[in-house]
Amino acid sequence: MNTTPASTSSTPATVAQLEEEGDVAADYLEGLLDIADIDGDLALDVRSGRAYVTVENDDAASLRLLSNPDTVQALQELTRIAVQTKTGRFSRLILDIGGSRDARQQQLEKLVDRAIERIEDGASQASLPAMSSYERKLVHDIVSERGFVSESYGEGSDRHTVISRG
Structure with a gap:
Protein backbone atom coordinates (compact mmCIF):
# COMPACT_ATOMS: atom_id res chain seq x y z
CA MET A 1 0.00 0.00 0.00
CA GLY A 99 -27.01 4.96 -17.17
CA SER A 100 -27.57 7.09 -14.07
CA ARG A 101 -25.26 9.85 -15.32
CA ASP A 102 -27.19 10.25 -18.58
CA ALA A 103 -30.44 10.35 -16.64
CA ARG A 104 -29.01 13.00 -14.29
CA GLN A 105 -27.71 15.02 -17.27
CA GLN A 106 -31.25 15.10 -18.67
CA GLN A 107 -32.65 16.17 -15.27
CA LEU A 108 -30.10 18.97 -15.05
CA GLU A 109 -30.96 20.13 -18.58
CA LYS A 110 -34.64 20.39 -17.59
CA LEU A 111 -33.70 22.22 -14.39
CA VAL A 112 -31.59 24.73 -16.34
CA ASP A 113 -34.32 25.18 -18.96
CA ARG A 114 -36.89 26.00 -16.25
CA ALA A 115 -34.47 28.49 -14.68
CA ILE A 116 -33.88 30.13 -18.06
CA GLU A 117 -37.65 30.40 -18.56
CA ARG A 118 -37.85 32.36 -15.28
CA ILE A 119 -35.15 34.72 -16.54
CA GLU A 120 -36.88 35.12 -19.90
CA ASP A 121 -40.09 35.90 -17.97
CA GLY A 122 -38.34 38.83 -16.26
CA ALA A 123 -36.25 37.50 -13.36
CA SER A 124 -32.75 38.97 -13.22
CA GLN A 125 -31.28 35.63 -12.17
CA ALA A 126 -32.26 32.12 -11.13
CA SER A 127 -30.68 30.03 -8.39
CA LEU A 128 -30.46 26.27 -8.60
CA PRO A 129 -30.31 23.92 -5.61
CA ALA A 130 -26.99 22.89 -4.09
CA MET A 131 -25.27 20.08 -5.94
CA SER A 132 -21.93 18.32 -6.31
CA SER A 133 -19.00 19.93 -8.10
CA TYR A 134 -19.42 17.49 -10.99
CA GLU A 135 -23.10 18.40 -11.38
CA ARG A 136 -22.29 22.12 -11.14
CA LYS A 137 -19.74 21.65 -13.94
CA LEU A 138 -22.42 19.99 -16.07
CA VAL A 139 -24.81 22.86 -15.28
CA HIS A 140 -22.19 25.47 -16.25
CA ASP A 141 -21.71 23.67 -19.57
CA ILE A 142 -25.47 23.45 -20.23
CA VAL A 143 -25.98 27.12 -19.32
CA SER A 144 -23.16 28.18 -21.63
CA GLU A 145 -24.64 26.11 -24.48
CA ARG A 146 -27.94 27.96 -23.94
CA GLY A 147 -26.18 31.35 -24.24
CA PHE A 148 -26.45 32.37 -20.57
CA VAL A 149 -23.85 32.68 -17.82
CA SER A 150 -23.58 30.97 -14.45
CA GLU A 151 -21.55 31.25 -11.29
CA SER A 152 -21.27 29.07 -8.22
CA TYR A 153 -21.85 30.51 -4.76
CA GLY A 154 -21.69 29.16 -1.23
CA GLU A 155 -19.45 26.74 0.59
CA GLY A 156 -19.31 22.97 0.92
CA SER A 157 -22.63 21.16 0.64
CA ASP A 158 -24.45 24.51 0.24
CA ARG A 159 -22.58 25.44 -2.97
CA HIS A 160 -25.08 26.17 -5.73
CA THR A 161 -25.27 27.74 -9.17
CA VAL A 162 -26.87 31.04 -10.14
CA ILE A 163 -27.82 31.67 -13.76
CA SER A 164 -28.16 35.09 -15.41
CA ARG A 165 -28.08 36.73 -18.83
CA GLY A 166 -24.56 37.97 -18.29
Missing part, protein backbone atom coordinates in the same frame (compact mmCIF):
# COMPACT_ATOMS: atom_id res chain seq x y z
CA ASN A 2 1.21 3.48 -0.82
CA THR A 3 1.83 5.42 2.39
CA THR A 4 2.17 8.80 0.72
CA PRO A 5 -0.15 11.29 2.45
CA ALA A 6 -3.30 12.17 0.55
CA SER A 7 -2.77 15.22 -1.59
CA THR A 8 -5.30 17.86 -2.43
CA SER A 9 -2.93 19.79 -4.67
CA SER A 10 -4.14 21.02 -8.00
CA THR A 11 -1.51 19.01 -9.90
CA PRO A 12 -3.44 17.03 -12.49
CA ALA A 13 -3.25 13.26 -12.24
CA THR A 14 -1.44 11.44 -15.03
CA VAL A 15 -3.28 9.01 -17.28
CA ALA A 16 -1.45 6.14 -15.55
CA GLN A 17 -2.63 7.41 -12.14
CA LEU A 18 -6.20 7.74 -13.40
CA GLU A 19 -6.06 4.22 -14.84
CA GLU A 20 -4.83 3.01 -11.44
CA GLU A 21 -7.77 4.81 -9.81
CA GLY A 22 -10.13 3.02 -12.18
CA ASP A 23 -8.56 -0.37 -11.39
CA VAL A 24 -8.76 0.19 -7.62
CA ALA A 25 -12.35 1.42 -7.96
CA ALA A 26 -13.30 -1.60 -10.08
CA ASP A 27 -11.87 -3.99 -7.48
CA TYR A 28 -13.76 -2.20 -4.71
CA LEU A 29 -17.05 -2.13 -6.65
CA GLU A 30 -16.72 -5.79 -7.69
CA GLY A 31 -16.46 -6.64 -4.00
CA LEU A 32 -19.58 -4.64 -3.19
CA LEU A 33 -21.53 -6.18 -6.06
CA ASP A 34 -20.47 -9.67 -4.93
CA ILE A 35 -21.60 -8.95 -1.35
CA ALA A 36 -24.96 -7.68 -2.63
CA ASP A 37 -25.21 -10.60 -5.10
CA ILE A 38 -25.75 -8.19 -8.00
CA ASP A 39 -24.45 -8.96 -11.48
CA GLY A 40 -22.74 -6.10 -13.24
CA ASP A 41 -20.12 -5.55 -15.89
CA LEU A 42 -17.55 -2.85 -15.21
CA ALA A 43 -16.11 -0.55 -17.86
CA LEU A 44 -13.20 1.80 -17.16
CA ASP A 45 -12.31 4.98 -19.02
CA VAL A 46 -10.26 8.15 -18.56
CA ARG A 47 -11.88 11.40 -19.75
CA SER A 48 -11.31 15.06 -19.01
CA GLY A 49 -8.77 14.35 -16.29
CA ARG A 50 -11.01 11.92 -14.40
CA ALA A 51 -11.35 8.18 -14.08
CA TYR A 52 -14.82 6.98 -15.11
CA VAL A 53 -16.19 3.67 -13.90
CA THR A 54 -19.43 2.36 -15.37
CA VAL A 55 -21.47 -0.53 -14.00
CA GLU A 56 -23.77 -2.02 -16.62
CA ASN A 57 -26.10 -4.97 -16.98
CA ASP A 58 -28.28 -6.01 -19.91
CA ASP A 59 -31.09 -6.50 -17.37
CA ALA A 60 -31.70 -2.89 -16.25
CA ALA A 61 -33.93 -4.08 -13.41
CA SER A 62 -30.97 -5.72 -11.68
CA LEU A 63 -29.29 -2.33 -11.22
CA ARG A 64 -32.46 -0.31 -10.52
CA LEU A 65 -31.82 0.13 -6.78
CA LEU A 66 -28.19 1.07 -7.28
CA SER A 67 -28.87 3.53 -10.11
CA ASN A 68 -30.89 5.90 -7.92
CA PRO A 69 -28.98 9.24 -8.08
CA ASP A 70 -28.55 9.49 -4.30
CA THR A 71 -27.29 5.91 -4.15
CA VAL A 72 -24.86 6.52 -7.03
CA GLN A 73 -23.57 9.63 -5.26
CA ALA A 74 -23.06 7.71 -2.00
CA LEU A 75 -21.35 4.79 -3.75
CA GLN A 76 -19.17 7.23 -5.68
CA GLU A 77 -18.02 8.85 -2.42
CA LEU A 78 -17.31 5.46 -0.83
CA THR A 79 -15.40 4.40 -3.93
CA ARG A 80 -13.40 7.63 -3.93
CA ILE A 81 -12.45 7.01 -0.27
CA ALA A 82 -11.38 3.45 -1.12
CA VAL A 83 -9.26 4.76 -4.01
CA GLN A 84 -7.73 7.49 -1.86
CA THR A 85 -6.93 5.00 0.89
CA LYS A 86 -5.19 2.68 -1.58
CA THR A 87 -3.37 5.29 -3.70
CA GLY A 88 -2.79 8.07 -1.19
CA ARG A 89 -4.19 10.58 -3.70
CA PHE A 90 -7.46 12.50 -3.75
CA SER A 91 -9.77 11.03 -6.38
CA ARG A 92 -12.26 12.86 -8.62
CA LEU A 93 -13.53 9.54 -9.99
CA ILE A 94 -16.96 9.48 -11.61
CA LEU A 95 -19.25 6.49 -11.14
CA ASP A 96 -22.12 5.67 -13.48
CA ILE A 97 -24.50 2.84 -12.67
CA GLY A 98 -27.00 1.68 -15.24
